[in-house]
Amino acid sequence: MRPAVLKTEDLTVKFGGLKALNGLDFELCEGQFLGLIGPNGSGKTTFFNALTGIYRPASGNVFLHGKDITGVSPNKVYGYGITRTFQRLRLATSLSVLDNLIIGNQRNLNFGIWRNIFDRKYFKSQLKEQTEIAEDLLRRFSPDLAALLLKPISSLSMIDRRRVEVCRALISEPKILLLDEPSAGMTPDETRALMDELQGWRAQHPTLSTILIEHEMELINKVSDTCVVLNYGEKIAEGKYSDVSNNPSVRAAYLGED
Amino acid sequence: MAANRLVGRPVSGESLIPMSQLKTQLVILIGISLSVIVLYGFLYLEHEWEIGLLLVTLPVAILLLKRANMLIYFQTAARMMPRFTLVSFVLGVLALILLLRHEHFALLMLTTVLLYVTVSLGLTIQFGFAGLVNFAAIAFFGIGAYSMAVLNHNFHAVPDLVIILFSGLISALLGALLILPILRTRGHYAALITIAFGILLRTFLEVNDVFGGPQGLKVDGLEILGWDFANSFPSVLGGGSFYMAYAIAALLLAAAAYLLTRLIEASWFGLNMDSVRLDEVASASFGINAPRWKITAFMVGNFFAGLAGAVYAAMSGFIAPASFNFADSLLLVSIVLLGGIGNAVAVIPAALLIVVLPEKFQVIQEYRLLLFGIVVILILRFRPNGLIPRGLRQYFTGSSA
Ligand SMILES: Nc1ncnc2c1ncn2[C@@H]1O[C@H](COP(=O)(O)OP(=O)(O)OP(=O)(O)O)[C@@H](O)[C@H]1O
Ligand SMILES: [Mg+2]
Numbered sequence: 001m002r003p004a005v006l007k008t009e010d011l012t013v014k015f016g017g018l019k020a021l022n023g024l025d026f027e028l029c030e031g032q033f034l035g036l037i038g039p040n041g042s043g044k045t046t047f048f049n050a051l052t053g054i055y056r057p058a059s060g061n062v063f064l065h066g067k068d069i070t071g072v073s074p075n076k077v078y079g080y081g082i083t084r085t086f087q088r089l090r091l092a093t094s095l096s097v098l099d100n101l102i103i104g105n106q107r108n109l110n111f112g113i114w115r116n117i118f119d120r121k122y123f124k125s126q127l128k129e130q131t132e133i134a135e136d137l138l139r140r141f142s143p144d145l146a147a148l149l150l151k152p153i154s155s156l157s158m159i160d161r162r163r164v165e166v167c168r169a170l171i172s173e174p175k176i177l178l179l180d181e182p183s184a185g186m187t188p189d190e191t192r193a194l195m196d197e198l199q200g201w202r203a204q205h206p207t208l209s210t211i212l213i214e215h216e217m218e219l220i221n222k223v224s225d226t227c228v229v230l231n232y233g234e235k236i237a238e239g240k241y242s243d244v245s246n247n248p249s250v251r252a253a254y255l256g257e258d
Numbered sequence: 259m260a261a262n263r264l265v266g267r268p269v270s271g272e273s274l275i276p277m278s279q280l281k282t283q284l285v286i287l288i289g290i291s292l293s294v295i296v297l298y299g300f301l302y303l304e305h306e307w308e309i310g311l312l313l314v315t316l317p318v319a320i321l322l323l324k325r326a327n328m329l330i331y332f333q334t335a336a337r338m339m340p341r342f343t344l345v346s347f348v349l350g351v352l353a354l355i356l357l358l359r360h361e362h363f364a365l366l367m368l369t370t371v372l373l374y375v376t377v378s379l380g381l382t383i384q385f386g387f388a389g390l391v392n393f394a395a396i397a398f399f400g401i402g403a404y405s406m407a408v409l410n411h412n413f414h415a416v417p418d419l420v421i422i423l424f425s426g427l428i429s430a431l432l433g434a435l436l437i438l439p440i441l442r443t444r445g446h447y448a449a450l451i452t453i454a455f456g457i458l459l460r461t462f463l464e465v466n467d468v469f470g471g472p473q474g475l476k477v478d479g480l481e482i483l484g485w486d487f488a489n490s491f492p493s494v495l496g497g498g499s500f501y502m503a504y505a506i507a508a509l510l511l512a513a514a515a516y517l518l519t520r521l522i523e524a525s526w527f528g529l530n531m532d533s534v535r536l537d538e539v540a541s542a543s544f545g546i547n548a549p550r551w552k553i554t555a556f557m558v559g560n561f562f563a564g565l566a567g568a569v570y571a572a573m574s575g576f577i578a579p580a581s582f583n584f585a586d587s588l589l590l591v592s593i594v595l596l597g598g599i600g601n602a603v604a605v606i607p608a609a610l611l612i613v614v615l616p617e618k619f620q621v622i623q624e625y626r627l628l629l630f631g632i633v634v635i636l637i638l639r640f641r642p643n644g645l646i647p648r649g650l651r652q653y654f655t656g657s658s659a
Contacts, residue, residue, distance in 0.1 A: 052543055078545035090540035092533055096650050102526075103533045106545040109526050116525035117518070120654075123525060127653050152650055168544070 002029045004063075005209050006051070006082075006176055011060035013043075013050050013233075020046040022233040023060065028176070033202055033210045035224035035241070037217055039253055043233040044213045045087055048178050052084055053077045064176075079107070083169035084178035087213070089161055093153045097164050100153060101134040104168035137167050140204075142197050159190040163197070170201070177210045183219060191219060199223050217245055217254065229253070277334065285335040286343050294350040298357070300614050301364040309618045340520070340655055348513050355505045359498035365505045369573060371613045372508035373566040378593045378605035379515045380562030385591075386600030386648070387528055388555035389535030390440065394452040395590040397459045398560040400582035401429040402567025404463065407475040407577055418480045422568045429564025430557040437556060441549050456584055463579040474578025477571045480507065487572070504573040511569060515562050519602045522558070524653045531555055532600075532651075585627055592634045598644025608645065 006028040013021040021043045028034055036044050049055040051062055053074040061070045064080055083104070091100050102109070109130070115122050131149075138145040142163050153161060162182050169177055179198075183191040199222070202208065214220045220227060220241065227244045229237040231253040237244045244250055277285065299312050323329045336343045351368075358364045377395050384390045392398075405425035410418065439451045464472045480487040480503070487503035522528050533541045534548045541548055571577050593612050597604030612630065616622045622629055637644060 054539065054543075074539075074542035075545050075547055078543060084543055086540065090537050092536040092540070094536065095529075095532060099529055099532070099651060102529060103541070103546070104544050106530075111526055111530075116527050117521045120521075124654060150650075172544075 002031060004028065005030050005065060007063040007066075008051075009061050009063070011047075011050060011062065012058045013046050013055050014058040019233050021050060021057070024230075024233070024235055026228065026235070028209050028211060030209055031206050032226065033212065033224050035220035035227040036211050036213045036230065037215070037220060037227055038230035040215070042230040042253075044230055045180055046233070047230070048084060048180055048211075048213070051077070051178065052082060078172075081172075081175035082178065083172060083174040083176075085162075085165045085169050085180055085182060087180040087184055089165055091153045091161060091165055091168070096150055096152055097138075097156070098131060098134055098149050100164060100168050101137070101171050102130050104171045105130060105133065107172045134167075134171065137171055138164075141167050141170070141201060158185055159194065162186065162190075162194060166194075166198070175207070175209065177208060179210065179212045181213045181215055183214065183216065195219065195223050217241075221245075277331070277338070279339075282335045282338050283342060285331050286339060286346055289332040289335065290343070290346040290350045293347070294354055297351070297368075297610065298354055300610055300618075301354075301358065301368055302361065304618070306619055309615070337652065338655055344513060344517065348509060351509050352506065355502060355509070359502050362499045362501055365499050365501035367614055367617060369501055369505045369508045371609050372505070372512040373570050374590065374593060374609040374613055375512045375605055376508070376515045376566040377563045377590050378597070378609055379512075379519045379602060380559035381590060381594045382559075382600060382602055382605060383519055383522060383531070383555050383562075384559035385594060387523065387531035387535065388552050389531075390552055390556055390559075391445075391449045392452050392556070392559065393449055393584070393587050393591060394436075394456040394459075395563055396582045396584070396586040397456040398429045398433055398563035399567035399570065399586075400459065400463075400577075400579075401432050401560075402426060402564030403477075403571035403574075403577045403582070404469055404475070404567075405429065405564065406568035406571040407477040408469070410478045410572070411475075418482050418572075422565060425568035426561045426564035429567065430561040433556055433560035434553075437553055440556070441552060453584065453587075456582075456587055460579045460582065470578070472579060474576060474581070476576055477574065479575065480504070480569075480572040482507070501573065504569065507569055508566075511565060515565070516602055518558075523602065523651060527551070527554065528651065588627070589630060592630050595634055595637055596644060598646045598648055601644065601646055601648035604644055604646040604648075 004027045006026075008024055008026040011021055011024040011026070012019060024043075024047065026047075036047065038044050046055065050057050053072050053076065056071045061068055063069065064082070069077070069080065092103065095103075110116070110126060115126070135146050135149055138149060145160065145163055145167070148156060148160060148164075153164065156164065166179065166182065169179075182194055182198075186194070198210075198212075202210065202223075212220065212224060224241065226239060227237075227241050228235055229244055229247070229250050231249075236253060237247045237250045296312070296316065300309070303309050303312065320329065323332075355365065355368070358368070377399055380398075381392060381395055384392050402425040405428040406421060409416070409421045409424060413421065436451060436455055440448050443451060463469050469475060487507070488500060522531075530541070530546050530551045531554075533544075533546055534551045538548050574581070589612060593605055593608045596612065597606075597608030616626050
């Protein structure tokens with residue numbers, strides 16, 4: 001197995017008396033595509049929020065390449081090369097696709113006052129560079145998307161918004177990509193299309209490590225190497241999809257859900 | 259390639275009509291001339307029925323232009339050549355000032371409108387871009403005014419232009435006092451903090467004898483580049499109102515503030531401010547440091563207010579705490595809401611309406627606040643994006659590659 005890029009030990013997040021995440025030990029290796037599944041309210045999103053600095057864990061640690069990054073701010077997490085999407089889209093809907101993508105590429109922007117406000121020639125070259133990067137990314141991710149570059153997000157369909165949100169997370173060339181239930185609010189066909197695109201992307205970027213949250217177990221089969229199953233904030237199973245899906249406690253968690 | 263399209267052409271969600279450069283300029287000149295004529299009407303006409311007629315015909319005319327597919331030409335042209343539009347507008351208003359050079363009252367009103375435009379542009383950066391509510395705009399305007407009064411009186415050797423700049427800076431720096439509480443609170447609470455600041459400032463000025471207490475301070479007039487503003491216009495050329503020079507100064511100030519606002523909008527600064535306003539969690543997840551952009555917006559906005567206040571103080575010749583009422587802060591916020599939140603151009607007609615109409619209609623004068631309250635509620639209810647909603651960000655324009 002390749003080295004672990006991300007690791008958590010005994011990670012616990014509490015909301016009052018509720019342990020949304022309870023002593024989670026977790027490992028993600030370089031280039032791995034890991035499916036994180038579990039019924040509603042099992043703590044999947046909470047896990048992402050704890051990793052990205054939005055929630056501060058009550059106890060436990062997060063390690064990135066062996067370095068303890070527990071409780072650092074979201075800004076720093078982005079700086080370390082971890083980006084994410086959100087279960088309920090968090091795009092700037094009144095801005096253009098281009099604006100949203102450039103927001104995702106903060107790391108590579110120059111924020112000098114002079115180079116933004118007064119040296120407009122320099123700024124123009126920066127803008128041109130960012131536009132090319134954004135357009136190129138859209139084209140590679142999903143060919144038809146590039147035509148929407150200058151459209152406001154509010155004019156886009158659900159699936160295109162999802163795509164743009166994924167691209168916003170990809171544009172800064174992260175090491176770790178966290179996808180929070182990208183299928184939410186989409187039809188099965190749309191979800192399949194998006195999964196294909198993710199798979200295509202993965203083939204071209206073998207070192208990118210991804211965690212994909214999914215609610216529906218079947219969807220994850222196609223794209224992920226391994227799965228981790230959460231229930232009530234605890235890991236109840238992990239391993240290959242075929243093993244996990246036959247695991248009795250997993251079945252119970254899902255059946256109990258129904 | 260979109261990159262080429264982006265740098266070479268206007269970018270917007272709307273469809274634009276291709277026009278030659280000459281035609282574009284011509285359309286702009288026509289548009290500006292019409293606007294200046296309307297402006298003239300608002301400032302010069304005195305009878306209520308005249309202004310009423312103007313108020314009725316104007317929307318009808320705009321609607322007809324829109325129906326005839328003519329409005330899009332003006333919009334396209336202004337988008338294609340924003341600098342040319344700005345310069346034409348400034349020259350147009352300058353011509354108007356010359357035309358009205360004996361009309362004290364019209365010039366005073368015009369100056370007030372332009373100073374309010376400047377403050378509203380500050381609010382546009384604060385509220386429209388970064389999403390910071392500020393119900394203390396008039397307090398920052400007041401800080402600029404008092405700075406001008408004190409500095410100009412005590413530092414005769416320092417050029418007035420520098421003193422105006424310093425007044426703006428003092429306003430921005432005193433505003434920094436509010437930054438911590440504003441960053442730590444949200445929504446209504448942040449609004450309350452700014453309201454409290456305005457009240458505190460007024461009380462502070464009233465009890466403090468250094469600043470003249472409730473009686474206020476006298477303020478020396480301006481003298482910039484050898485031009486004593488009191489002798490406004492060379493008498494060989496027929497002389498002119500005392501307010502003329504101040505109108506010109508306010509015009510240049512508003513134009514500079516407008517340009518700066520636009521440049522901020524069309525840069526990563528504006529992009530990040532928008533991002534912070536729209537979604538702080540998402541912004542943080544992409545490395546955007548929200549406090550940095552809020553602080554920047556707050557300081558720049560208060561700087562604008564301070565500059566405007568300084569010019570106002572010099573023009574008035576006298577300031578007192580009572581000149582800076584909470585009601586005026588509300589008025590300024592309603593200018594931004596009425597025009598279109600975040601749209602820098604929109605504050606111009608909005609400021610014109612909100613400043614001039616009460617002067618022309620006795621009824622409005624008496625029930626001013628009530629009426630503006632109703633206007634704001636109606637706007638928020640039926641046209642939340644204002645009279646002229648903000649469009650997509652336009653980084654560059656013109657045909658230069
Ligand atoms: N900010 C919060 N405050 C209080 N409780 C929270 C908060 N966020 C999550 N929770 C609770 O923590 C538990 C885990 O929620 P989480 O959102 O992580 O679940 P999830 O696995 O992502 O579920 P879903 O599939 O519905 O998205 C739930 O019981 C939820 O109600
Ligand atoms: Mg979730």
